[in-house]
Amino acid sequence: MHLKLKIERMARLAGHGLRALADQDHPLLAHLIPIRRCNLSCGYCNEYDAVSKPVPLEVMLRRVDLLAGLRTAAITFSGGEPLLHPALDALVARARSHGMFVTMITNGYMLSPEIIGGLNRAGLDHLQISIDNVEPDAVSMKSLRLLEPKLKWLSELAEFSVAINSVLGAGVQNPKDALTVARRARQLGFQGSVGVIHDGHGQLQSLSGIEKELYQAIKSLQGWRPVRLNRSFQDNLAEGRPNRWRCRAGARYLYVDENGLVHYCSQQRGTPGIPLERYTRYDIRREYLAEKSCAPYCTVNCAQQVAIADNWRAPQRALAAVPRLDPTPAAAGIPAGDIQLAP
Numbered sequence: 001m002h003l004k005l006k007i008e009r010m011a012r013l014a015g016h017g018l019r020a021l022a023d024q025d026h027p028l029l030a031h032l033i034p035i036r037r038c039n040l041s042c043g044y045c046n047e048y049d050a051v052s053k054p055v056p057l058e059v060m061l062r063r064v065d066l067l068a069g070l071r072t073a074a075i076t077f078s079g080g081e082p083l084l085h086p087a088l089d090a091l092v093a094r095a096r097s098h099g100m101f102v103t104m105i106t107n108g109y110m111l112s113p114e115i116i117g118g119l120n121r122a123g124l125d126h127l128q129i130s131i132d133n134v135e136p137d138a139v140s141m142k143s144l145r146l147l148e149p150k151l152k153w154l155s156e157l158a159e160f161s162v163a164i165n166s167v168l169g170a171g172v173q174n175p176k177d178a179l180t181v182a183r184r185a186r187q188l189g190f191q192g193s194v195g196v197i198h199d200g201h202g203q204l205q206s207l208s209g210i211e212k213e214l215y216q217a218i219k220s221l222q223g224w225r226p227v228r229l230n231r232s233f234q235d236n237l238a239e240g241r242p243n244r245w246r247c248r249a250g251a252r253y254l255y256v257d258e259n260g261l262v263h264y265c266s267q268q269r270g271t272p273g274i275p276l277e278r279y280t281r282y283d284i285r286r287e288y289l290a291e292k293s294c295a296p297y298c299t300v301n302c303a304q305q306v307a308i309a310d311n312w313r314a315p316q317r318a319l320a321a322v323p324r325l326d327p328t329p330a331a332a333g334i335p336a337g338d339i340q341l342a343p
């Protein structure tokens with residue numbers, strides 16, 4: 001990666017970080033789903049189907065613009081498999097045009113030199129691939145051997161940073177593979193991390209003795225990486241201990257599904273379930289203060305990472321006890337959508 005590009009990226013991130021500390025009224029990260037379909041069918045996954053069509057480009061561009069209107073700092077495109085969307089480059093470029101930090105999560109199967117070149121030109125900042133095993137098995141085809149050529153192309157061609165996430169827990173058949181994956185990521189010069197997989201409800205299943213040992217071995221390989229600001233969260237999850245934190249989903253972290261509805265996260269779809277074009281700063285303020293009962297054993301890593309910016313701020317309470325901070329946009333005489341563009 002070019003040094004100039006790296007410095008520009010760090011400077012942009014630092015600017016977003018300072019703004020996050022100064023102002024709590026905007027999302028730090030939104031996950032945006034351009035397509036629900038996936039080309040794989042991992043046994044533990046509840047986030048894909050086999051039939052959905054890509055969301056039309058104009059609709060997706062509008063959603064990116066609406067998130068920019070909410071002053072969102074970063075967008076992650078995920079799915080399903082986001083590379084199945086035929087205009088992903090255009091979405092990345094649009095998000096970058098708003099000054100956002102732009103990342104994607106992919107299973108890597110569709111990567112090619114041409115696709116990587118397109119993502120470079122669009123200005124992608126970061127890409128994450130999760131690799132579950134060395135050889136494919138009945139649970140997952142996200143396998144080191146099958147992805148090896150893609151990883152080589154990434155190491156040679158990508159102008160964005162790359163992180164390889166190895167996984168433990170929730171029925172991974174050969175937990176030792178996680179260490180092999182982490183070692184290979186390091187050889188290729190990628191960022192590495194280890195995630196504790198959640199069950200179908202986003203909640204923790206305890207790691208076995210061998211999995212805990214492997215977790216420690218992978219951790220000692222990693223060194224400090226900016227992709228793992230929340231190391232103590234992961235340590236607690238590996239040990240089966242609850243975390244004490246304030247989940248700011250619905251405020252600092254948004255999950256916008258393929259229908260344009262805003263949810264807390266992939267594991268709490270349906271709440272609050274408000275269309276993005278009607279999501280306002282008042283919704284952000286309400287959800288910022290709302291306590292999430294699922295927080296102690298949550299494994300949604302990105303929500304935990306962004307929560308670090310606010311863990312020291314305002315205590316939370318049950319949603320029903322959050323004071324009504326706002327009139328609805330309609331009651332305030334403000335057309336839905338416009339309110340997001342207010343400074």
Ligand code: SF4
Nearest residue numbers: 038040041042045107
């Ligand atoms: S590749 Fe990702 S989205 Fe697709 S089935 Fe596997 S975990 Fe789910």
Ligand code: SF4
Nearest residue numbers: 247265294295298303
């Ligand atoms: S704690 Fe927050 S991120 Fe985790 S499952 Fe609950 S709502 Fe989602």
